[in-house]
Amino acid sequence: MTTQRIRDFLATRRPDGPCLVVDLDVVRDNFHAFRHSMPDSAIYYAVKANPAPEVLRLLASLGSNFDCASVAEIEMALEAGATAARISFGNTIKKERDIARAHALGINLFAVDSHEEVEKISRAAPGARVFCRVLTDGEGAEWPLSRKFGCVPQMAVDVLVYAHQLGLESYGVSFHVGSQMTKVDAWDSALADAKRVFVSLAKQGIHLQMVNMGGGFPTKYLRDIPSAEAYGKAIFASLRAHFGNQIPHTIIEPGRGMVGNAGVIKAEVVLISKKSDNDAARWVFLDIGKFGGLAETMDEAIRYPIRTERDSDEMEPCVIAGPTCDSADVLYEKNLYPLPVTLTIGDEVLIEGTGAYTTTYSAVAFNGFDPLKAYII
Numbered sequence: 383m384t385t386q387r388i389r390d391f392l393a394t395r396r397p398d399g400p401c402l403v404v405d406l407d408v409v410r411d412n413f414h415a416f417r418h419s420m421p422d423s424a425i426y427y428a429v430k431a432n433p434a435p436e437v438l439r440l441l442a443s444l445g446s447n448f449d450c451a452s453v454a455e456i457e458m459a460l461e462a463g464a465t466a467a468r469i470s471f472g473n474t475i476k477k478e479r480d481i482a483r484a485h486a487l488g489i490n491l492f493a494v495d496s497h498e499e500v501e502k503i504s505r506a507a508p509g510a511r512v513f514c515r516v517l518t519d520g521e522g523a524e525w526p527l528s529r530k531f532g533c534v535p536q537m538a539v540d541v542l543v544y545a546h547q548l549g550l551e552s553y554g555v556s557f558h559v560g561s562q563m564t565k566v567d568a569w570d571s572a573l574a575d576a577k578r579v580f581v582s583l584a585k586q587g588i589h590l591q592m593v594n595m596g597g598g599f600p601t602k603y604l605r606d607i608p609s610a611e612a613y614g615k616a617i618f619a620s621l622r623a624h625f626g627n628q629i630p631h632t633i634i635e636p637g638r639g640m641v642g643n644a645g646v647i648k649a650e651v652v653l654i655s656k657k658s659d660n661d662a663a664r665w666v667f668l669d670i671g672k673f674g675g676l677a678e679t680m681d682e683a684i685r686y687p688i689r690t691e692r693d694s695d696e697m698e699p700c701v702i703a704g705p706t707c708d709s710a711d712v713l714y715e716k717n718l719y720p721l722p723v724t725l726t727i728g729d730e731v732l733i734e735g736t737g738a739y740t741t742t743y744s745a746v747a748f749n750g751f752d753p754l755k756a757y758i759i
Contacts, residue, residue, distance in 0.1 A: 601642025645737025671704010
């Protein structure tokens with residue numbers, strides 16, 4: 383949704399070229415919604431979703447913790463006002479020297495999903511707390527996270543036993559149900575797996591304390607989504623079902639759900655054309671595409687709301703593409719996108735729900751185009 387503050391900013395500033403505008407009031411409202419709906423879970427904002435300093439400073443001031451994927455993100459969170467105790471190094475793929483640097487900065491909470499990663503942490507951050515990521519199937523997610531991260535539950539048990547043997551604190555387990563998860567009950571089977579890991583380790587004298595329930599909380603694109611409260615109720619019900627009265631410390635890692643609906647990209651129509659005289663669909667080329675920040679249109683996974691000043695006119699299905707000389711830079715072609723028949727070259731369009739995973743996906747000068755500019759208001 384384009385807020386009035388964003389509309390006023392675009393009307394008065396008239397920024398040139400494609401740009402993202404993020405309304406911090408929406409981010410603040412989203413944070414309070416998560417805190418209200420899951421009051422017993424610590425919020426660790428996924429910095430990778432949008433690391434704008436203004437966003438990080440706001441969330442730090444509200445009491446958020448931070449999930450970081452690199453030393454650079456850790457330094458950003460610290461610069462924004464977070465303490466090291468409020469930061470998790472949540473990437474399971476880390477260079478040993480980066481683990482050492484993070485530990486030197488005071489970070490004491492690390493993600494693992496293999497014996498080899500445990501060995502690196504035991505050398506570079508002796509005595510640190512670790513949690514092991516468990517694989518999930520991602521069913522129901524619009525942006526699944528595949529098999530790159532995590533291991534099967536039995537291996538998670540072995541990894542955490544190994545961590546304990548090497549002098550680390552085996553602190554908990556984590557999982558991620560998949561980004562843009564629209565099923566409120568998606569956390570249930572993952573929490574059942576987490577409980578089994580807890581029980582297996584308890585039998586060996588290792589008592590885990592934490593479940594990191596990851597992100598996956600969606601933002602609204604073209605379809606309605608459940609409220610944060612609906613997710614909170616479903617997740618708490620699953621926690622109660624699997625852990626009874628001994629619910630562990632829990633973490634959530636909203637990224638898209640925290641900032642996605644706070645941002646709007648202003649773009650411009652560069653060309654409208656057809657490929658043949660009898661082509662059924664027009665091609666609409668924008669001055670932003672996959673390489674300019676809309677990478678999540680890959681496989682047409684994320685379907686952004688696109689608004690124009692001509693939306694009251696008749697609509698017709700179109701192909702939408704970006705401006706670069708790369709044939710992969712097509713946003714929507716398999717599923718054509720309805721746009722006004724009166725849309726013309728030079729018209730501005732607003733691409734909503736783009737506050738997350740856009741600026742950080744924007745290429746640096748691919749084809750000579752500038753990285754996506756961002757304005758935080």
